[in-house]
Amino acid sequence: MSGIYIHIPFCKQACHYCDFHFSTSMKKKEEMVLAIAKELKMRKPEFQNELVETIYFGGGTPSRLQIADLRLQMDTIYENYAVSENPEITLEANPDDLSEEYLIELSKIGINRLSIGIQSFFEDDLAMMNRAHNSAEAKKCLEEATKYFDNISLDLIYGIPGMSNEKWRQNIETALSFGIPHISSYALTVEPKTALNKLIQTGKIAKPSDESAQEHFAILVETLEANNFIHYELSNFGKENYFSRNNSAYWLGKKYLGIGPSAHSYDGVSRSWNVSNNSLYLKSIQEDKLPNETEVLSVADHYNEYIMTGLRTIWGVSLHRIETEFGSKYLDYLQKQAQKFISDDFLFVENDILKPTSKGKFLTDGIASDLFYLNLEV
Template structure:
């Protein structure tokens, strides 16, 4: 077993680019914490009854991840209550990675010290940018001073820290983007997750672009920023282990790596997704319906049984995004020769264009192809098998 993801569906305010599930009303926060704890207990049998796991591996939780939303809106007591619920219902490994996503405005010196005394041993901090104008454009709840102050304090008490940075922001030059990266590096952060600003349909950002109040992000700018990011971080001993993730040795995210390597996980809370190797499920993205269902002892989720083609496509997508690549041996063993022949045929044009290469029978993107990974993967998908 790999891990448990806990979705905390609350935020102080809505970022303009975000399309994740959350509420800005905290009225049901205490009720939600109790419901999440109950779901943790309700789903323990999913590990106990898994015939694919060995006796020793059954119910072993290696990672606990608080995502959202903004998990740092919970009190330390609420966080520890939920961690205790996991420990009382599952077998947890001796040294689990326990991550809390947090926003800088929630990380006062006192709060950081408080968290350092809790079971939390990894912080993932949503910095996004160190420039005031970028934070205002994105409608972030924190300012530039808070971003830097929280890192000054957090690095005193936590060794394992990741920060999020966003590139491709309208008006951001390559030099300004590099300053963002250099500022992050000045704090000795061992892990950085970085994403291009994307425009999702139902977001405020999309409305602002449509009405001409904000310029649309440009793909060519994002591609240039990505190249600067890769070059700068690799020069500073970061390993580019997944398309959007960079970590120093021994600081890869165990939680996220488990997703990309196809390990099993349970997602707890509204909108959370789960995966067990043969099916995928997701909870309802509605706080009121979620609470009502849990109170009635019903799991508010939908389940999809994955076809061979689904599992192949998922492996190709996640494999190409990581340093582990797509094993052609595994394709043949797990999915069959028909899939391997199809993959080789579809990959040929990308091999010819120097966007992917094969080494030790593993397919990986080249430096030139990394930014285009998702598009390449979609061309390798098998869409009409079953």
């Protein structure tokens, strides 16, 4: 299984918390659409023996593109790559872009999964985050989207300063009222070069509370599991048969091709990433050059990535796989490092699989970093 990720680097406005690569200017949109299609053609040899089972339009905000722009990318993929009979084709979208006409046209060109950036159903939260939509648009778009799409995911953000537990419960309940089969939910994170960081530093917004975020996370898990969602990855909850095939492939170490400025790729041996600059990306593609850098991953890199992704998912970390793929040195180290977390009831081993306990889930990323193997030979 392999996937293609296409980064669309345009947004209507900058959300205060976002540190992804994007531009609010659409002046180079036509050039970018053509350049992305050209990069797809240029990189065809990298996937000549691969069957593409997922296509993911991320960003930025892919729903800023017109249907003709998206159709060009779809046609280019099908003309140059072997695509499975039943691929998962996801489009990230913002509520204010999803008119009924746009939704109908998306379904016609082959998009079969939507990932909608709701974030909150409350006006004050949306204003604080500088989202482009309002609460009414969030609800209206879900009413319309569920008429034409069965496979829908929505994003919610918790740990927002001033958000009570009751308000957070209302957000979750509102999402559930639309019958959505997948929810991705993330703690509000303060990244260094964002407007949110400046607002906190100047005292205009309170700093997010770790204690509040942990309480919200516990409410999220409890509520969604009670509604038959499976907590299959730290930030992702899906009903049976509605796990994100695209994201699951990342976590399980499958190959993927990243197209567009700032997009990352992985071929099983090395990782590459495109330049995070629209003008430099366009110039390079126009000169028939790939605008990327490549890093060959060491054994330790592969081990550390497996630890991180394994602990975040329901599949856990296989001790047998650690020994067979990385050797007894890594297994001994892992068991030694994990022991303190097992003793403190943050991790447990079952059927030779290392997983976080309910108590340890919220702390997964920090625990994983303590299990990383550093300074090993390549």
